[in-house]
């Protein structure tokens with residue numbers, strides 16, 4: 001069959017990336033737009049041993065798909081928005097930002113007893129006394145975790161979501177941190193992963209829980225095809241979070257948390273920077289009417305500077 005008129009959806013071949021690409025594919029199919037998935041390996045998947053923050057370059061998950069788009073090998077790239085560098089590659093644009101799923105981080109435990117001990121320490125505000133051994137390679141998660149649980153030991157863990165669950169059960173860590181959205185998309189409930197504990201006090205990565213569709217600039221066919229996937233409130237919130245990140249000059253490897261939500265026409269934004277040793281942190285909150293969305297990120301970044309962000313050790 002000649003498939004040259006099919007829209008080609010590029011994706012990494014991890015289960016999560018494939019699930020996300022399939023969601024876009026299903027939408028297009030439901031709208032009678034012929035499409036097919038096209039699998040591409042990324043540097044971020046190939047090098048599994050180096051902690052992400054040491055890899056340094058931005059966009060290790062997105063670069064291979066950017067190149068495939070620019071070379072016309074694919075027409076659409078689907079990503080977790082939090083993995084996309086704040087500066088898109090020249091010649092590319094966002095076609096749609098999907099309605100955000102659960103933005104929280106979740107701790108997955110090997111056993112129930114440790115989960116209960118951690119939950120109790122959080123409820124009773126005695127986290128300062130609880131030593132625990134956890135795994136994450138995100139310096140944002142590491143920093144915020146150490147701030148709450150200073151007696152913890154933290155090890156790096158790499159690999160896709162499924163690999164990390166397997167590593168947790170094979171190693172001697174008590175728990176590992178995941179994005180709830182990733183677990184939920186893959187149907188990884190507690191019966192599969194082991195006991196879970198959502199961490200509402202941990203401020204997510206900018207754009208966590210949201211998916212983005214990227215295409216070539218002015219590709220009217222794709223822009224039109226994907227318009228129905230777009231969620232305006234998610235777009236406003238994630239743009240604020242990413243503008244805040246950009247204003248503080250953070251890449252994917254910075255201990256910066258940011259989350260915005262819109263309720264009754266009011267944007268509530270929280271931004272956080274935590275030192276990598278967990279000792280110092282600064283949190284800012286900005287609330288403005290929806291009409292003033294353009295001001296939020298700059299105002300929050302300015303507050304960060306006023307509160308002394310330059311004294312926080314972030315690398």
Ligand SMILES: NCc1[nH]cc(CCC(=O)O)c1CC(=O)O
Nearest residue numbers: 080083178179181182208209210
């Ligand atoms: N760093 C990889 C990554 N990128 C996006 C998600 C989850 C989905 C999302 O946040 O939209 C994950 C897995 C994780 O952090 O556990």
